[in-house]
Amino acid sequence: xxxxxxxxxxxxxxxxxxxxxxxxxxxxxxxxxxxxxxxxxxxxxxxxxxxxxxxxxxxxxxxxxxxxxxxxxxxxxxxxxxxxxxxxxxxxxxxxxxxxxxxxxxxxxxxxxxxxxxxxxxxxxxxxxxxxxxxxxxxxxxxxxxxxxxxxxxxxxxxxxxxxxxxxxxxxxxxxxxxxxxxxxxxxxxxxxxx
Amino acid sequence: xxxxxxxxxxxxxxxxxxxxxxxxxxxxxxxxxxxxxxxxxxxxxxxxxxxxxxxxxxxxxxxxxxxxxxxxxxxxxxxxxxxxxxxxxxxxxxxxxxxxxxxxxxxxxxxxxxxxxxxxxxxxxxxxxxxxxxxxxxxxxxxxxxxxxxxxxxxxxxxxxxxxxxxxxxxxxxxxxxxxxxxxxxxxxxxxxxxxxxxxxxxxxxxxxxxxxxxxxxxxxxxxxxxxxxxxxxxxxxxxxxxxxxxxxxxxxxxxxxxxxxxxxxxxxxxxxxxxxxxxxxxxxxxxxxxxxxxxxxxxxxxxxxxxxxxxxxxxxxxxxxxxxxxxxxxxxxxx
Numbered sequence: 001x002x003x004x005x006x007x008x009x010x011x012x013x014x015x016x017x018x019x020x021x022x023x024x025x026x027x028x029x030x031x032x033x034x035x036x037x038x039x040x041x042x043x044x045x046x047x048x049x050x051x052x053x054x055x056x057x058x059x060x061x062x063x064x065x066x067x068x069x070x071x072x073x074x075x076x077x078x079x080x081x082x083x084x085x086x087x088x089x090x091x092x093x094x095x096x097x098x099x100x101x102x103x104x105x106x107x108x109x110x111x112x113x114x115x116x117x118x119x120x121x122x123x124x125x126x127x128x129x130x131x132x133x134x135x136x137x138x139x140x141x142x143x144x145x146x147x148x149x150x151x152x153x154x155x156x157x158x159x160x161x162x163x164x165x166x167x168x169x170x171x172x173x174x175x176x177x178x179x180x181x182x183x184x185x186x187x188x189x190x191x192x193x194x195x
Numbered sequence: 196x197x198x199x200x201x202x203x204x205x206x207x208x209x210x211x212x213x214x215x216x217x218x219x220x221x222x223x224x225x226x227x228x229x230x231x232x233x234x235x236x237x238x239x240x241x242x243x244x245x246x247x248x249x250x251x252x253x254x255x256x257x258x259x260x261x262x263x264x265x266x267x268x269x270x271x272x273x274x275x276x277x278x279x280x281x282x283x284x285x286x287x288x289x290x291x292x293x294x295x296x297x298x299x300x301x302x303x304x305x306x307x308x309x310x311x312x313x314x315x316x317x318x319x320x321x322x323x324x325x326x327x328x329x330x331x332x333x334x335x336x337x338x339x340x341x342x343x344x345x346x347x348x349x350x351x352x353x354x355x356x357x358x359x360x361x362x363x364x365x366x367x368x369x370x371x372x373x374x375x376x377x378x379x380x381x382x383x384x385x386x387x388x389x390x391x392x393x394x395x396x397x398x399x400x401x402x403x404x405x406x407x408x409x410x411x412x413x414x415x416x417x418x419x420x421x422x423x424x425x426x427x428x429x430x431x432x433x434x435x436x437x438x439x440x441x442x443x444x445x446x447x448x449x450x451x452x453x454x455x456x457x458x459x460x461x462x463x464x465x466x467x468x469x470x471x472x473x474x475x476x477x478x479x480x481x482x483x484x485x486x487x488x489x490x491x492x493x494x495x496x497x498x499x500x501x502x503x504x505x506x507x508x509x510x511x512x513x514x515x516x517x518x519x520x521x522x523x524x525x526x527x528x529x530x531x
Contacts, residue, residue, distance in 0.1 A: 076208060087219055092226060
């Protein structure tokens with residue numbers, strides 16, 4: 001099925017939500033979702049890095065790896081380039097856009113080598129997206145990540161004060177909650193999807 | 196074995212790594228942010244508790260603000276005079292240290308003293324409990340008792356006691372005031388660390404209205420304002436307000452208070468003792484508010500130790516300096 005950009009965005013945002021449907025990027029999902037404010041900062045950093053990584057990896061793949069016949073090197077090359085790029089961007093922001101740096105500075109290095117970022121670059125290639133489609137897909141995925149993590153942070157803020165038995169306090173109840181949210185999102189699969 | 200492929204991949208990956216490394220190296224030199232070196236030095240003398248008592252986000256924020264000349268040098272209540280002096284040296288300025296403070300709970304209504312109005316089953320958090328009709332306690336002014344202060348204390352100086360009131364460890368408390376701002380009821384406050392007496396009630400009700408909801412609440416009788424020898428207390432909105440500048444820590448208000456709403460932080464109090472120089476003039480008998488001195492006129496008086504609280508008022512009025520305060524610390528005779 002051929003998808004238009006709008007459908008790609010919606011698919012990445014809801015139907016194939018990277019956290020709740022693909023179970024990728026679970027470490028920031030649980031690690032940074034303790035409060036809404038930190039999860040918003042994390043989401044902004046993810047959006048930023050995901051977009052950059054998609055562009056760079058797409059160009060690298062089509063301009064270098066494919067012509068040279070080195071497709072099997074993509075994992076190493078992507079990680080290397082994304083890590084270096086984020087390092088560079090961090091320095092650039094620190095120097096020239098101080099406000100943006102202090103808003104998401106600490107989350108940038110955290111997200112650099114996250115599996116969610118790498119997964120998006122691979123999906124772009126596996127689905128044979130062109131650059132526009134890849135951009136839309138990255139945007140949708142980042143938005144989906146933000147939706148999941150901010151939603152979940154709000155739930156966890158409530159869980160903190162709820163009278164929960166000691167055995168379930170903290171991560172156990174968070175995992176149970178995540179499973180329930182994930183179940184809810186499975187309802188979207190009947191719509192359409194990228195597969 | 197396809198050697199050309201191996202070489203090709205080695206060159207590609209290695210070359211890519213090398214180029215990126217060089218770019219990052221150049222960038223780290225070109226884009227280096229010049230940090231005021233005084234900022235780093237100020238940061239190194241700050242305590243690093245990141246408590247926010249200075250009003251800046253953490254010690255880094257405060258150090259940056261000082262280096263930029265935007266912050267006063269003595270705002271760090273944790274470091275106290277020592278840190279203020281070091282910052283002054285770095286900045287080349289004279290500083291007067293801020294008075295060290297300590298957080299105290301100004302509510303004594305635990306589960307035995309202050310009954311509940313209703314059973315609360317909601318979120319176990321002071322701020323949420325306080326939103327529901329002012330909390331489950333019958334006294335709507337008092338401590339809610341779910342220990343929000345315990346969670347916000349950056350140095351773990353607060354724990355919950357048996358009676359569902361927080362207990363503050365004064366040795367650990369750094370006086371940052373985080374608990375004071377976070378408490379939904381305002382039942383915590385900062386007092387100067389050297390002061391010993393404070394009122395531990397926040398109820399603005401009076402008389403029976405207080406008695407019905409708490410056995411240790413201030414009933415606004417105003418006795419303390421009348422017995423205070425230096426006029427440091429005045430009634431305001433049904434609560435005595437203490438002027439810490441005037442207070443001499445004599446402890447008379449704490450012992451006279453009918454509801455025991457004052458707290459005396461002194462570990463122990465001295466007792467008055469009358470030596471043979473006494474002429475028996477009786478001035479001390481008149482001034483003593485606790486009837487702790489007895490004796491016939493013209494003869495040497497004596498102190499009843501069980502009644503004396505060591506306030507030192509008799510020492511001040513004795514015309515022949517025949518009275519000494521002896522025994523436990525708390526304050527010395529000189530401060531009176």
